[in-house]
Amino acid sequence: MTACPRNPPHGGFFIGAVHFQKNLSVFATMSQLENQTEEPIECDVAIVGAGFTGLTAATELKKAGLDIVVLEARDTVGGRVEAHAFADGIEVDAGGQFFCRDMVHVVSLAETYGRPVVMSHATGEVISQPPLPKGKAEELWESVDGLRDRMIATDLADPAVSNLTVAGWLQEQTDVPDDVAQSFRRMVKGLWCRSPEEISFAYLASNDRRVTNKYPELEMIIDGTMHMLAADMAAGLGDRLIIGSPVTAITTSPESVTLTTQKRLVRARQVLLAVPPIMARRLSFSPALPDRFTRALDAWSAGMAMKFNIRYAEPFWRKQGLSGLVMWRDPQGIFACDASHGDYCGLIIFVGGPQAGIWHERPADEIRREIVSRLVAALGEEAGRFTEIHLRDWVDDPWSDGAYSDVITDLGSPDAEAVLLEGLGNLHFAASELSPSFPGYVEGAIVAGKIAAEKITHAFQAKTER
Numbered sequence: 001m002t003a004c005p006r007n008p009p010h011g012g013f014f015i016g017a018v019h020f021q022k023n024l025s026v027f028a029t030m031s032q033l034e035n036q037t038e039e040p041i042e043c044d045v046a047i048v049g050a051g052f053t054g055l056t057a058a059t060e061l062k063k064a065g066l067d068i069v070v071l072e073a074r075d076t077v078g079g080r081v082e083a084h085a086f087a088d089g090i091e092v093d094a095g096g097q098f099f100c101r102d103m104v105h106v107v108s109l110a111e112t113y114g115r116p117v118v119m120s121h122a123t124g125e126v127i128s129q130p131p132l133p134k135g136k137a138e139e140l141w142e143s144v145d146g147l148r149d150r151m152i153a154t155d156l157a158d159p160a161v162s163n164l165t166v167a168g169w170l171q172e173q174t175d176v177p178d179d180v181a182q183s184f185r186r187m188v189k190g191l192w193c194r195s196p197e198e199i200s201f202a203y204l205a206s207n208d209r210r211v212t213n214k215y216p217e218l219e220m221i222i223d224g225t226m227h228m229l230a231a232d233m234a235a236g237l238g239d240r241l242i243i244g245s246p247v248t249a250i251t252t253s254p255e256s257v258t259l260t261t262q263k264r265l266v267r268a269r270q271v272l273l274a275v276p277p278i279m280a281r282r283l284s285f286s287p288a289l290p291d292r293f294t295r296a297l298d299a300w301s302a303g304m305a306m307k308f309n310i311r312y313a314e315p316f317w318r319k320q321g322l323s324g325l326v327m328w329r330d331p332q333g334i335f336a337c338d339a340s341h342g343d344y345c346g347l348i349i350f351v352g353g354p355q356a357g358i359w360h361e362r363p364a365d366e367i368r369r370e371i372v373s374r375l376v377a378a379l380g381e382e383a384g385r386f387t388e389i390h391l392r393d394w395v396d397d398p399w400s401d402g403a404y405s406d407v408i409t410d411l412g413s414p415d416a417e418a419v420l421l422e423g424l425g426n427l428h429f430a431a432s433e434l435s436p437s438f439p440g441y442v443e444g445a446i447v448a449g450k451i452a453a454e455k456i457t458h459a460f461q462a463k464t465e466r
């Protein structure tokens with residue numbers, strides 16, 4: 001972690017926010033388009049979704065000279081990368097935020113847009129809750145890593161594994177001590193945000209094989225927000241990006257695809273659905289999708305996650321020699337880390353898996369109080385003297401249904417990713433979930449967007465050559 005020097009601090013956090021606000025007026029909204037002609041908007045490629053997948057694909061396709069239109073349901077871009085502004089205007093990430101040197105596309109995007117990157121603070125003691133004897137936490141994590149390697153090395157062509165959930169596979173590892181198995185379950189809930197009883201083992205093993213970082217995945221953050229990078233990309237698309245414009249229906253013919261939004265139709269020669277699989281299955285397709293595509297979309301369940309940003313006047317934990325990292329063993333799937341950068345001081349608490357589902361049913365004030373009291377128990381009284389707290393509950397989110405990622409829970413659909421990646425004529429599917437590297441991460445979304453753009457560009461080239 002210390003091998004990489006801290007980048008010099010930059011001028012302030014507000015640049016991106018102002019930049020984005022300014023550019024919002026450049027994007028079209030459906031109400032602006034309402035008064036225009038009722039003729040469909042025509043384009044070469046329509047992209048549904050302005051998350052990192054859609055924004056990357058749109059940027060690449062535009063570079064290739066194609067006429068694109070991006071339709072985004074929310075009133076902002078970034079999708080599962082989202083900013084929250086505190087009272088004084090300082091913005092924090094309420095969605096995707098961290099990356100590391102191995103995630104080369106995120107690093108390169110930050111360079112392209114001149115967004116400084118800082119190393120996150122991780123030096124100092126890690127706290128376990130309830131406390132563990134000295135050295136035990138490290139010993140447990142080494143064993144969990146070993147188990148993770150065993151999972152990744154499993155022969156997925158072996159028919160014996162195809163019907164296993166993650167919990168089923170874990171039960172078969174009879175040499176694994178109970179405390180290691182419990183820590184593994186905790187990791188699955190914390191990272192994949194569903195219970196090991198639900199997740200397909202073959203999916204998890206295949207997914208984890210593609211998460212190849214050598215450096216810690218919480219290594220870096222943008223000095224500002226990750227959302228600023230989404231706003232930077234969006235600014236390059238101008239009025240071909242239409243926000244506040246959910247697509248509800250898709251009608252395909254061999255020549256074109258027509259997208260229905262509340263106000264206008266959009267007709268394109270090719271369409272990219274840059275939305276998570278669960279959101280794609282909510283669309284109405286005409287003619288209906290072939291059964292194997294419906295099955296491939298039905299195979300997924302949304303992760304369940306919450307993210308708290310808790311702001312402090314100073315990083316008090318560092319004075320006590322603590323890293324700010326807290327791992328809770330009970331309930332499972334909760335951890336805290338230091339997300340301070342520049343003049344901003346704060347901790348983040350992630351809640352993933354069934355616990356997020358349970359807390360989703362409780363009043364937000366009650367959960368905030370519970371989180372603060374857990375932090376006080378872990379880090380001392382000063383943890384209760386925060387200046388602001390923000391909770392982003394992603395469970396049942398209207399435009400992603402959850403976070404951090406959809407995961408495959410239907411054991412009968414081992415080919416769900418492959419089917420979606422095949423596409424269907426002039427209809428293409430892409431999302432971080434379907435990425436060959438770092439699926440479920442911002443890096444994965446950028447890679448997925450680039451691959452989709454390449455495929456669509458080739459489709460146009462092939463048509464021109466005919």
Ligand SMILES: Cc1cc2nc3c(=O)[nH]c(=O)nc-3n(C[C@H](O)[C@H](O)[C@H](O)COP(=O)(O)OP(=O)(O)OC[C@H]3O[C@@H](n4cnc5c(N)ncnc54)[C@H](O)[C@@H]3O)c2cc1C
Nearest residue numbers: 049051052053073079080096097098247403432440441442
């Ligand atoms: C709390 C949280 C923490 C995370 N932490 C990290 C992290 O630290 N590091 C990391 O790398 N990743 C993290 N992730 C994951 C990362 O944010 C996602 O993998 C990535 O942003 C997904 O990008 P995407 O473009 O594939 O999908 P999305 O971001 O979901 O984009 C899809 C877009 O489609 C839009 N849409 C959906 N349906 C429709 C419709 N019918 N019509 C029009 N538009 C539609 C959505 O509004 C959305 O904007 C986190 C995610 C969350 C939520």
